[in-house]
Amino acid sequence: MTSTIELTTDWVPACGVADLEPGWGEVALVGARMVALVRVDGDEVYAVDHHDPHTGAPVMARGIVGSRGDRPTIASPLHKEVYDLGTGECFTDPSLGLRTYRTRVVGGMIQVEFDD
Template sequence: MTSTVAVTTSWIPTCGVADLEPGWGEVALVGSRLVALVRLDEEEVYAVDHHDPHTGAPVMARGIVGSRGERPTIASPLHKQVYDLGTGECFTDPALGLRTYRTRIVGGMIEVEVDA
């Protein structure tokens, strides 16, 4: 007999899209988590864990935003590991991964989905 655990999520309002400068990260407290928000344009906002997967330091909002082909990226400001903003995959060290969160924009407000 197997049991199933239901995972519930919540959408947490964080800030207005206009509060973020395109191409830069900002840290937000989402529930009890520090999340780095990265706005690329009016309709494209990413959310990733603020803690660097390699060192554990809370620095990812200060990472270097860029791209690998069509894939938007953020590089750790400490050791320059490069992560895909959408999937969290690390391009420079396959053993590392950055937690990502889904985002949506409702009435100009960025909402981040987190486990309840």
């Protein structure tokens, strides 16, 4: 007998894309999670865990938004570790990683995907 594992994902509404100012992060309670939402350009929105991977403090939405080449980044406001917004890779300390979530904009509303 063969069994298959079905992966389920949920798209959860967070806020309107117009509610975010480009180049800044905002924290949103999406479901039961605190997520940092960052609008970088137009309707391009990234979602990452709001907790700093180094300290565990809920501060990432207040991070410094920038880029490394064509890769959008956010730097922790505490110790300035720099993370890729798309992958969560830490440029300054390879032992750290920031959890990322996929986003989409539907009818002007940002939705965040959780794969529980």
